[in-house]
Amino acid sequence: MAIEKRVLVVDDDDAIRALLCTILRRRGLPVDSARNGAEALARCEQCRYAVVLLDLMMPQLNGYEVLNAFGKRKREDRPLILVLTAGAEPRNLSADLVAGTIRKPFDVEMIVDTISAALTTLANREQLEECPPADSDMDGCGLNPRVN
Amino acid sequence: MKKDEQPRVLIVEDNDAIRVMLFTILRHQPLNVDTASTADEALMHVLECDYALILIDMDLPHCAAERFLREFNARRPEATSFIIAVRDPKKQTAIDSSVVIAVLNKPIEIDTMAEVVRECAFLVPPPDDPLPCGKTPESEQYGRAERNSYFAN
Numbered sequence: 001m002a003i004e005k006r007v008l009v010v011d012d013d014d015a016i017r018a019l020l021c022t023i024l025r026r027r028g029l030p031v032d033s034a035r036n037g038a039e040a041l042a043r044c045e046q047c048r049y050a051v052v053l054l055d056l057m058m059p060q061l062n063g064y065e066v067l068n069a070f071g072k073r074k075r076e077d078r079p080l081i082l083v084l085t086a087g088a089e090p091r092n093l094s095a096d097l098v099a100g101t102i103r104k105p106f107d108v109e110m111i112v113d114t115i116s117a118a119l120t121t122l123a124n125r126e127q128l129e130e131c132p133p134a135d136s137d138m139d140g141c142g143l144n145p146r147v148n
Numbered sequence: 149m150k151k152d153e154q155p156r157v158l159i160v161e162d163n164d165a166i167r168v169m170l171f172t173i174l175r176h177q178p179l180n181v182d183t184a185s186t187a188d189e190a191l192m193h194v195l196e197c198d199y200a201l202i203l204i205d206m207d208l209p210h211c212a213a214e215r216f217l218r219e220f221n222a223r224r225p226e227a228t229s230f231i232i233a234v235r236d237p238k239k240q241t242a243i244d245s246s247v248v249i250a251v252l253n254k255p256i257e258i259d260t261m262a263e264v265v266r267e268c269a270f271l272v273p274p275p276d277d278p279l280p281c282g283k284t285p286e287s288e289q290y291g292r293a294e295r296n297s298y299f300a301n
Contacts, residue, residue, distance in 0.1 A: 080165050083255065095236040095254030099166055102258050110173060114258060117172035121164035 002127040005050035005119045006030040006134055010040040010066065011084065012058040014143060016104075020053065021135060021142030023112050029119070030134035033142045037061025041069055047131035049079040050122045051115055056085060067097050080118050082111075149178065155200035155269035156180040156285060160190040160216065161234070162208050166256070170203070171286070173258055177266045180285035187212035187219075194220055197281030199229045200272035201265060206235040206243065207254075217247050228275060230268050 007029055009020045017033045024031045032047065034040040038060040040052070056063035063083065070078050071094065081097055086104040093101065099118065102111055135141055157179050161167035167183050174181045182197070184190035187208060194202070202220075206213045217231065233248045234256060235241045243251055249268070252261055 082258075085257070093255050095238070098255035099163075100169060100256045100258045103260075107259065110176070110259065110262075113172050113176070114169050117168045118165045121168050 002131075003124045004030050004127050005122055005124065006032060006047060006127065006131075007115060007119075008040065008043055008047075008049040008052045008079070009033040009142060010035075010037070010052060010058070010063070011055040012036055013055070016055075016084075017142035019108070019142070020111070023108060024115065025136035025141055027112060027116060029115070029136070031136040031141065033135055037063065037066040040066050044079075046128065048125055048128055050125075051118055052079045052081045053111075053115070054081055054083050056083060067094070071097055080122065082114065082118075151180070151288070154178050154180050155272060156182065156197060156281075157265060157269055158190060158193055158199045158202045159183045160185075160187070160202065160204040160208070160213070162186065162205065166205075169258070170256075170261065173262045174265060175287040177262060179266065179269055179287070181287035182283075182285055187216035190216050191219055191223075194224055194227070194229075196279060197283060198227065198275045198278050201230045201232065201269040203232045203234065203261075203265060206233045206241040207239055214242075217244065221247065226275070226277075228272055230272055232264065232268065 007024055009017050009031060011017050012035050021031045021033050032043055034043050036058045041061065054063045054066060070081065078097065080099050083093060083098050083101045084104055084106065085101050157174060159167060159170050159174070159181065161170065162185050167185060171181055171183050182193055184193055204213050204216065231248045232250045232252060233243050234252045234254060235243070236254045250264065252264070
């Protein structure tokens with residue numbers, strides 16, 4: 001089983017997913033993406049993620065609902081979550097679940113540095129056996145999220 | 149502005165991931181940055197060097213942040229550092245407004261934090277009689293904070 005620190009980008013905006021996936025891949029990080037909360041949770045059933053970048057306003061389970069689902073997991077089974085916000089201040093985000101928030105439009109360098117820095121502090125963990133190769137290893141990184 | 153004239157900032161945070169994230173973001177600002185993961189470590193820093201600004205997690209275990217602030221005031225009464233407290237709003241940790249100039253709620257909005265720290269740090273005048281701090285800021289020692297955190301795991 002692979003030892004890795006994989007990142008999940010969850011956003012319904014194709015351009016943002018593609019951008020983040022491409023940039024993080026260039027930094028040598030394995031990245032998956034999901035277009036909505038339902039896909040994100042399905043991904044998390046298959047794979048272990050070190051960091052999740054989570055948009056709040058999405059169709060088919062929004063970011064708040066995804067956070068609720070993560071809140072039911074044991075602390076050690078939760079990824080480090082960074083929330084992407086737009087417009088108004090997000091309501092009632094739990095500091096136990098969310099490590100930080102980043103406003104859109106975001107500074108690309110800042111977001112990549114933030115994720116890279118967080119990853120250095122997280123312990124390596126074995127990836128789940130059923131986890132497929134990362135989207136970042138395929139063509140069209142971030143554009144064609146694949147949920148088996 | 150020369151690097152050694154830039155304001156010096158201390159981050160006090162026990163969560164490795166958050167501390168290193170904050171350090172990484174602030175390192176890219178025109179600031180000299182040090183970090184501490186405990187109140188004792190923070191106290192050692194402030195007894196050696198003058199900080200324009202201290203960003204402290206008020207939710208350190210065992211009320212360590214309050215203890216740090218008390219000790220800091222007692223042992224460095226002349227210090228002019230701005231203190232910014234970070235706290236979980238649900239925990240309603242008491243904040244002494246005579247000591248703390250601003251409170252940031254968790255989860256931290258990272259870009260706001262960077263802006264607030266940068267702006268505030270430049271408002272603090274340099275001390276009249278600065279401590280002879282001989283330490284190179286961590287932000288000048290590439291990778292130190294990351295390495296320490298990594299080996300701590």
